[in-house]
Amino acid sequence: MKLSLKGLFAALLFSVGIGVASSGLAQDIAPINVNSADPELLDELPGIGPSRAAAIIEEREANGDFENIDDLTRVSGIGPATVDRIRDQVAVED
Template sequence: MKLSMKGLLAALLFSTGIGIASSGMAQDIAPININSADPELLDELPGIGPSRAEAIIEEREANGNFKSADDLTRVSGIGPATVDRMRDQVKFEE
């Protein structure tokens, strides 16, 4: 099978692009402050959809700010596995 130089270059560029796109993009994003984020921002976290984002805000308003990722288990539907998936993407400033 004979590859043209143009085809080889296209394949190389394509595979490089895939590598860049899948190389831990979540780590390149600044952590989200759970204690001040709005529902749209919270919805970007892994395992958090619109209803859990609203539940986080309701829990925060009813019982005070979260102090650590583990505090997120106070929210119905958020367990340790969900917390572990987002642990490096959140922060807890007052």
């Protein structure tokens, strides 16, 4: 397979463009408020599937709102590593 310099350059520009576009999107999305989000919204967080989303809501309803992001470890199946992974994507507001 022979790659031309022009083709290689086009592929590089495409890759850079995709990276810039996706990083811009990530910055424009507002954090998800774990004290008011519905299960579908919580399910969008990395490492949080439908069952953990439901568990977040159950914990919130049973024991009150989360006061800080680290309180998410009150939820069974959510540990410090998961909290660190989603820290920039969630908020805790009343």
